Amino acid sequence: MTPILTPELVRQHGLSEEEFERITAILGREPNFTELGVFSVMWSEHCSYKNTRRELRKFPTTGPRVLVKAGEENAGVIDIGDGWAVAFKMESHNHPSAVEPFQGAATGVGGIIRDIFTMGARPVFLMNSLRFGPIHGDNDAARKNRKLVRGVVAGIAHYGNCIGVPTIGGEIAFDGSYNGNPLVNVLCLGVLKKAEIARGAASGVGNAVFYVGSETGRDGLAGAAFASRDLTEESKADRPAVQVGDPFRGKLLLEACLELLTSGAVAGIQDMGAAGLTCSTCETASRGGTGVQIDLALVPKRETGMSPYEILLSESQERMLIIVRSGEEERVKEVFEKWDLPYSKVGIVTDDGFMRVLDDGSVEVEIPAKQLADDAPVYEREVAIPTRPPAIVVSDLEFHDPKDSLLQLLAHPTVASKNWVFRQYDHTVRAGTIVPPGSDAAVFYVREADKFLAATTDCNHLYCRLDPREGAKIAVAEAARNLTCSGAIPLAVTDNLNFGNPYRPENFWQLREAVEGLSEACRRFETPVTGGNVSLYNESPEGTIDPTPTVGMIGLIEDERWITRQYFRNEGDVIFLIGAIGDEIGGSLYLKTIFGKKAGLPPRLDFDRELAVQKFLRALIRKGVVKSAHDCSEGGLAVALAECCMSGAEKIGARIRLPQMGGSSSQADQRLDVSLFNESQSRIVVTVRSEASDLVQQEAAQAGIELTRLGSVGGSELAIEGPEGTLSWSLDQLHEAWYSSIALALSQQDL
Amino acid sequence: MKIAVVRFPGSNCDQDCLRALTDGLGVKAEYVWHKETSIDGFDAVILPGGFSYGDYLRCGAIAGFSPVMQSVIEAAHAGMPVFGICNGFQILCETGLLRGALIRNRSLLFLCQPVYLKLENNRTPFTRLSEEGAILRMPIAHGEGAYYADDQTLRELEDGGQVVFRYVNETGQPTPEANPNGSRNNIAGICNPAGNVLGLMPHPDRSWEGRLGSEDGLQLFKSLVDTLLSVAA
Numbered sequence: 001m002t003p004i005l006t007p008e009l010v011r012q013h014g015l016s017e018e019e020f021e022r023i024t025a026i027l028g029r030e031p032n033f034t035e036l037g038v039f040s041v042m043w044s045e046h047c048s049y050k051n052t053r054r055e056l057r058k059f060p061t062t063g064p065r066v067l068v069k070a071g072e073e074n075a076g077v078i079d080i081g082d083g084w085a086v087a088f089k090m091e092s093h094n095h096p097s098a099v100e101p102f103q104g105a106a107t108g109v110g111g112i113i114r115d116i117f118t119m120g121a122r123p124v125f126l127m128n129s130l131r132f133g134p135i136h137g138d139n140d141a142a143r144k145n146r147k148l149v150r151g152v153v154a155g156i157a158h159y160g161n162c163i164g165v166p167t168i169g170g171e172i173a174f175d176g177s178y179n180g181n182p183l184v185n186v187l188c189l190g191v192l193k194k195a196e197i198a199r200g201a202a203s204g205v206g207n208a209v210f211y212v213g214s215e216t217g218r219d220g221l222a223g224a225a226f227a228s229r230d231l232t233e234e235s236k237a238d239r240p241a242v243q244v245g246d247p248f249r250g251k252l253l254l255e256a257c258l259e260l261l262t263s264g265a266v267a268g269i270q271d272m273g274a275a276g277l278t279c280s281t282c283e284t285a286s287r288g289g290t291g292v293q294i295d296l297a298l299v300p301k302r303e304t305g306m307s308p309y310e311i312l313l314s315e316s317q318e319r320m321l322i323i324v325r326s327g328e329e330e331r332v333k334e335v336f337e338k339w340d341l342p343y344s345k346v347g348i349v350t351d352d353g354f355m356r357v358l359d360d361g362s363v364e365v366e367i368p369a370k371q372l373a374d375d376a377p378v379y380e381r382e383v384a385i386p387t388r389p390p391a392i393v394v395s396d397l398e399f400h401d402p403k404d405s406l407l408q409l410l411a412h413p414t415v416a417s418k419n420w421v422f423r424q425y426d427h428t429v430r431a432g433t434i435v436p437p438g439s440d441a442a443v444f445y446v447r448e449a450d451k452f453l454a455a456t457t458d459c460n461h462l463y464c465r466l467d468p469r470e471g472a473k474i475a476v477a478e479a480a481r482n483l484t485c486s487g488a489i490p491l492a493v494t495d496n497l498n499f500g501n502p503y504r505p506e507n508f509w510q511l512r513e514a515v516e517g518l519s520e521a522c523r524r525f526e527t528p529v530t531g532g533n534v535s536l537y538n539e540s541p542e543g544t545i546d547p548t549p550t551v552g553m554i555g556l557i558e559d560e561r562w563i564t565r566q567y568f569r570n571e572g573d574v575i576f577l578i579g580a581i582g583d584e585i586g587g588s589l590y591l592k593t594i595f596g597k598k599a600g601l602p603p604r605l606d607f608d609r610e611l612a613v614q615k616f617l618r619a620l621i622r623k624g625v626v627k628s629a630h631d632c633s634e635g636g637l638a639v640a641l642a643e644c645c646m647s648g649a650e651k652i653g654a655r656i657r658l659p660q661m662g663g664s665s666s667q668a669d670q671r672l673d674v675s676l677f678n679e680s681q682s683r684i685v686v687t688v689r690s691e692a693s694d695l696v697q698q699e700a701a702q703a704g705i706e707l708t709r710l711g712s713v714g715g716s717e718l719a720i721e722g723p724e725g726t727l728s729w730s731l732d733q734l735h736e737a738w739y740s741s742i743a744l745a746l747s748q749q750d751l
Numbered sequence: 752m753k754i755a756v757v758r759f760p761g762s763n764c765d766q767d768c769l770r771a772l773t774d775g776l777g778v779k780a781e782y783v784w785h786k787e788t789s790i791d792g793f794d795a796v797i798l799p800g801g802f803s804y805g806d807y808l809r810c811g812a813i814a815g816f817s818p819v820m821q822s823v824i825e826a827a828h829a830g831m832p833v834f835g836i837c838n839g840f841q842i843l844c845e846t847g848l849l850r851g852a853l854i855r856n857r858s859l860l861f862l863c864q865p866v867y868l869k870l871e872n873n874r875t876p877f878t879r880l881s882e883e884g885a886i887l888r889m890p891i892a893h894g895e896g897a898y899y900a901d902d903q904t905l906r907e908l909e910d911g912g913q914v915v916f917r918y919v920n921e922t923g924q925p926t927p928e929a930n931p932n933g934s935r936n937n938i939a940g941i942c943n944p945a946g947n948v949l950g951l952m953p954h955p956d957r958s959w960e961g962r963l964g965s966e967d968g969l970q971l972f973k974s975l976v977d978t979l980l981s982v983a984a
Contacts, residue, residue, distance in 0.1 A: 157861050161892070162802045164763025248761050248805030338784075340760065424861045426892040428957045429800075431767040445962060447770065560962065 002033045009033075013040035019377055026371045034309045034357075035365050039372065041275040041313055042282065045536055048376030051502040052534045055515040059529040060522050065491060066530060073200050073287075074115040074271065076530025077192070078492045080556055084449035085197070087119040088189035090129070090457070090494040090552040092535040096242040097184040101151025102158070105184050106245040109159040110317050112188040114271035117254050118320070120198030120261050121190025124430060125444050126160050127170040128186045129457040129496070129550045133179035135413055135745045141179050143750045148182050149421075150746060155245075156186070157424040162247035163254065167425035168433050169442030170457050173414040177461070180540030185496040185533075187457060187552040191446050198261055200270040201288035202281075202323050202349045207267050209281075209292055209347040210332055213253045213319040216277070217302035219244050221313055249318040249341070256339040257320060263335070265328035272319040278312045280321040281347075282355040285369035288323075292369065294347030297360040308364045312357065323349060383512060384505035389466050392586045392600035394674055400594050402638070402673050403727050407737040409635040409677070410642055412593050416741035417647075438647055439566045440482040440630060443557065452557040454488035460634065461546035462587045463602035468510040471587075472517030472549045473605045474681060478633060479553035480525045484614040485629040485684060487562035487621050488555030493522055495532040495551055500544035502536050510547040511536075518549055524607045527553060562621050566630035567648030571714040573627050573687040575654060576696060577637065578613050580706050582680025583670060589634040590677035603681050610682045616705045617684055623699075625692035632683040638676035638720070640685050641710075642734050645718050651731045653715035658722050659708055672722050687713055752979050754780040755793040757823070759814050764800035764837065767956040772797075775959045775969050778976050785817045794979050795832040795876075796823050798839030800892075800954065810853060810895050811841030820846060832876040832975060833948045837893055840940070840950030849941055849950045850908065851900030853893075857933030861894040865964065866931055866953055868939050869919040872912050875946040876978035877971045886923050887916075887967035889953040891931055896952040898934035898941070908941055916940035916951060 003009060010020050013036055023039050024030055031039060045051055061070045067085055068077035075089035093108025109126060116123045130152060133145040160167045165188070202209070219242075260266055268288065270280040277299070285292040296311050306314075324332055329345065336343040350356070355372060357365035409415055422437040434452065435443035441456040458479040464471030480490040495518060500507035522529055532552075538545040557563055568575075585591060586600025620626050632640045645654055658675060688696050690712070700707035719728040756768045765782060772780035780797075783790060790796060803814035814820065820842070827833045827848050835843040843849040856862055870878055870885045881887075900908065908914055916939040920929040925937040932952075940951035955968025 161861055161863075161894075162761070162763075162805070164801060246805070248802060248807065251763065251802075252760055423864055426861070426863045428863060428890040428892055428954065428963075429763060429767070431770065431957045431959070431963055434962055447774075 005030060005033065005036065010036065013037065014044060015040055019043060022377060026368060034312060035367060037309045037313050038278050038365055038367065041278055042372050043376040047275050047279060049534055050376045051379050051381055051536065052511065053378045054380060055512055058515055058519045060519060061528050063526065063528040066528055067194065068197060070529055070531045074118045076494065077119060077197055078530060079194060080449065080451050082449065083194050084191060084451060085194045086189055086191055086554065087116050087121040088187065088494055088554055089115055089531045090185055090187040090496045090550065091115065091533040092496050092498060093184045093186065094182065094498065094535050094538055097152050097182055098180065100242040101148045102155040103242055103244050105152040105155030106159040107243045107317055108184050108186045109156055110245045110247065110250050111273045112186045113163060113165060113250065113254065114273065116188045116190035117257055118198065118200060118269055118271045119190065119192065120196050121192035122258060123165045123188050123190040124432065124446055126165050126167045126186065126188050127442065127455055127457055127552065128156060128167065128184070129170050129459065130172040131178045131183035131461065131548060132174050133176055134174055145179065146746055146750055152182060152184055153421050153424055159245055159247040159250070161426040163251045164429050166427045166429045166433055168427050168444055169437040169455065172418055172421065173461060175461060175546060177543065177546040179542050181538050181545055183498050183548055185550050187494060189455065189554065191449055198266065198269050200284055201268045202284035202290050202292050203288045204267050204325065205290060205349050205351045207326055207349045208324045208329055208345050209294055209349060210322045210324055210343055211299055211319065211346045212322055212336055212343040213341060214246065214249050214316055215300040215302040215342055216311055216314050216319070217316045218306065218310055218314060219316055221310060243315045243317050245317050252339045252341050253318050253320065256335050256341055260332060260335045263331050265324055265331040266322055267325045268323035270321045272321060274315065276313065276315050282369045282373045284321060284323060285355055286373035288349065291350035291352045291354040291356065292347060293350050293356040293358065295358040295360065298344050298346040300342040300344050308357065308359045381502050381508040382505040383509035385509055386506055389599060389601060392591065394585060394671060397595060399671065399673065402676050403729065405590065405594050405673065405677065406638050406642060406729065408593055409589060409639050410734060410738040411741040412589065413742050414589065415635050415639055417739045418742060419739065420743035420746055434563060435486060435565060439486065441486040441488065443486055443563055452560060452563065454483045454486040454555040454557055456482040457550055457552045458482065459548050459550040461548050462592060462598055464514060464548060465546040465598060466587045466600065466602050468513040468547050469517035470602050470605060472514040473521040475549060475551040476518060476521035476525060477605050477610050477681060478631065479551045480527065481614060481631045481684065483553055483555035484617050485564060485566065485631055486557065487564040488557045489618065490525055490527045490553055490555045493527045493529045493551055493553050495529055495549060497534045498538050498545065498548040498550065499536050500539050507544060514547055514549040524611065561624065564621055564626055564629050566644060567628055568644045568652045568654060568687055568713045569627045571652070572690055573713040574690050574693040575656065575685065575687050575710040575712060577683060577685055577708040577710050578617060578705060579683035581637070581658065581675050581708065582678045582683060583674055584680045585674055585678050588636065588677060588679045590636065603679050605681050612703065612705060613682045613684065616700065616703050617686065620696060620699065625688045625696060627687040627689065629684055629686045632685065633679065636677040636679050642718055642738065644685055645731060646735050646738060651735060652713060653717045653731055654711060654713050655715060656711040656720045658720060752779060752794050752983060753792060754778065755783040755790050755796045756780055757785065757796060757798050757819055758782045759785045759801065759803035759817060761803045761805050762799050762801035764954065764956055768797050768799045768836070771956045771959040771969065771972055776972055776976055783819060785819050788818045788822060790819065790822050790826055795975055796826065798835040798842050799956070800837030800839060803838055803842065811838060811845040814842045815845035824848060827948050830945065830947050832978065834877055834975065835950045836954060836956060837952055840952055841895070843948060843950045848948045849943060850904050851898055851941070853895050854897045854899050855895050856897055862931055863890065863892040864931065865890050867919050867921055867929065868916045868953060869923050871917055872915045872942065875915060875942050875949055877949045877974050878915060880974040880977055881970050886919065888965040889955060889958040889968050891953045893952055897932040898938040900935060905935060909936065911944055913941050913944065914938055915942050915949060
């Protein structure tokens with residue numbers, strides 16, 4: 001029984017009157033109900049980027065290493081040398097995770113892994129960037145957040161561990177703006193031979209179109225459209241829009257597809273992710289400049305009585321569309337029978353440019369593929385520029401005992417050890433994890449290619465809330481700095497733009513500012529954006545999330561000896577701060593944690609200084625004198641020092657003497673808390689062998705880099721000598737605050 | 752000499768095991784598909800970690816009935832060295848080649864972390880190159896790794912020297928804190944009475960070269976190869 005098209009039905013499909021008119025013009029008639037569903041998912045924000053496409057064009061997308069550009073295929077591909085390449089991408093599963101955290105997060109992992117092996121790459125590692133509301137406290141919001149954290153972490157572990165791709169790092173931050181709307185951004189990287197990049201195009205008229213993988217069910221119906229709405233109290237009713245993942249099937253599909261790809265039988269391959277069968281058929285046709293005709297009667301189904309609308313819009317997981325070269329169809333049968341996976345020839349590539357869907361022979365959908373895939377309307381949304389937040393006046397802040405403040409910062413879950421989380425992720429499978437989770441960047445040995453890669457994800461939502469442009473620039477700078485600290489050269493970026501409803505002008509302003517900030521920074525760091533994802537409508541009844549343009553960055557370490565870790569190594573090593581003591585307290589975690597303020601102007605990024613600092617550190621690392629390197633981020637210098645003392649396998653103390661205050665600000669009378677906890681950028685704590693300290697100082701002077709000698713490694717406490725005496729913390733005291741904060745919160749019973 | 756690495760659907764440490772043998776030791780090793788009914792031509796078998804058949808019924812339960820396992824069981828009874836790691840250990844328990852079972856971790860959470868192991872029996876083909884009492888460092892990565900057997904079985908295993916590896920702290924003490932998953936008697940690995948079948952929860956296949964943080968795992972593969980060479984000689 002097909003519903004009759006009414007303006008109400010069109011609205012329910014998230015299409016405007018103008019969009020409906022555009023559809024009618026494309027078809028030369030009104031769409032039927034199934035076609036309306038097809039347009040509604042393809043023209044949703046999730047698939048079409050209709051509200052953000054103009055902004056995304058601002059990203060730098062080319063560079064000498066870029067082999068597949070952003071938007072061209074399922075994931076970008078970059079050259080890592082010696083005939084090898086990596087495909088990588090980050091994607092969000094925020095909305096599904098909000099209503100069904102376990103399956104939402106699990107299918108997020110499954111989806112991004114499919115995007116990578118669709119490129120012909122073997123997935124080698126995963127990372128994730130997560131945001132939740134506060135987890136401490138005896139209140140409903142905290143209880144709900146704890147459930148979300150447990151569910152999301154278990155879901156990521158469930159899928160990643162089973163499919164055998166290690167989760168080697170990432171970051172997690174906690175803030176009230178994510179209450180009810182967590183962010184789950186997952187990154188996957190895969191390795192492939194440069195000459196063997198697979199394409200998602202339906203090329204070769206007459207070639208067979210195969211459906212492979214799990215049967216289609218009613219789960220995940222129109223998930224892409226669901227992800228393109230605000231989360232409301234009623235969103236729970238959308239649970240059927242959340243897909244269910246089967247990592248075992250995912251693993252079989254991965255192995256079968258990679259095996260088939262090496263046989264040369266594949267002309268094109270595309271995963272069925274958002275918008276399922278609809279998206280994969282029209283996108284492959286559009287890319288190939290061809291048409292695709294399939295018959296739904298031939299699609300393997302899990303349930304009986306599914307309508308064409310349901311089959312086309314289902315987002316059942318672990319499915320792929322494969323275009324097979326004529327005469328090679330037997331290969332598909334051999335491989336998929338070996339792996340005991342369903343497969344079915346569902347159609348052929350045609351030359352008429354149509355996505356034509358038959359239902360047991362009779363035409364159900366007939367839409368020009370290119371216009372469906374690529375001609376969604378593009379909007380210029382309205383922006384509203386908010387007033388700039390006033391700067392923080394330090395003298396208005398009550399002085400709080402820094403000894404206690406450091407412990408509070410270390411216990412803040414954003415800073416605290418994430419061991420409770422990372423222990424649940426298999427991070428050692430594939431025998432390549434060199435620097436495990438918990439360092440500035442993870443380092444992985446890609447055995448196939450004999451290459452060492454570093455990877456990180458970063459975004460400071462406080463900065464982005466207060467100044468999205470500066471915050472976005474800093475996200476890129478910090479990612480590059482983290483990679484540099486690990487000994488790598490930054491290569492390329494994947495980004496995940498998490499914002500609120502774009503129809504609110506203040507939200508759209510945030511997005512535009514952030515995109516322009518990211519673009520500028522990616523140009524300066526010569527790290528092109530090779531792909532990513534946009535997640536809008538991140539709003540709950542409590543309000544909009546802080547803007548969160550997450551940056552995932554990949555780097556290459558050209559010599560194993562250059563791999564550098566963040567923690568202090570040996571007694572007697574000399575500690576330097578590359579950069580000045582700093583003084584910018586606006587947007588800091590210190591202000592938020594101790595004074596409850598998300599206020600002020602975030603730190604400023606000076607590109608020239610940042611680039612010089614990173615270049616200097618890389619040169620030092622190559623000279624072989626650097627024992628450890630860790631950048632200053634949330635919580636400033638004091639937190640960085642404490643982490644250097646605690647994050648290795650063995651704790652080790654340090655004696656620090658703060659120089660006469662000020663550095664660049666040259667305020668001799670700067671307050672101690674400002675010196676310890678400010679978040680001025682471009683600062684890195686490094687240690688060197690004591691014999692090398694003169695050399696390091698000479699090199700810094702020559703390079704024009706500000707370098708502050710802080711003290712030396714050793715002892716069983718962190719002692720910081722300031723103008724008015726010495727503050728000291730025992731290592732056990734620091735460790736207790738930092739190590740168990742998250743584990744304790746999450747281990748409690750929440751009934 | 753040729754070593755078989757069995758691939759079940761859902762195995763995910765098969766490549767790591769193969770690499771440890773081929774890259775770590777330069778010996779010949781090949782995958783054997785779970786649908787094979789013979790392991791003729793191989794001198795030893797490794798059952799790798801992973802989630803065989805999705806581990807959907809119970810870890811290792813379905814794999815125990817796969818075609819290839821029938822020939823592995825026969826070969827094991829005939830004395831061929833068979834080494835089950837992680838999921839492989841679970842499979843060996845399901846087939847009855849090893850006694851006891853692996854149940855949910857005490858914390859009910861999946862755990863991936865380095866552990867210390869004490870070698871308690873160097874009279875197996877997999878441990879003969881190490882000293883008894885040696886302490887090895889390797890990672891674990893499992894959700895169901897708590898070794899369980901009833902009191903009687905446990906006593907027989909202990910008395911028969913079938914407890915090959917125990918979880919210990921850095922100084923070699925089998926303390927409750929050093930036991931990551933709640934295994935009875937801190938048991939990490941056991942063998943059959945003949946010693947030719949070994950099951951181990953931690954991963955030597957992820958600790959066979961220094962850059963991985965430990966190369967202690969290589970010792971087990973070396974011992975196996977040494978055993979096979981001395982048999983051949």
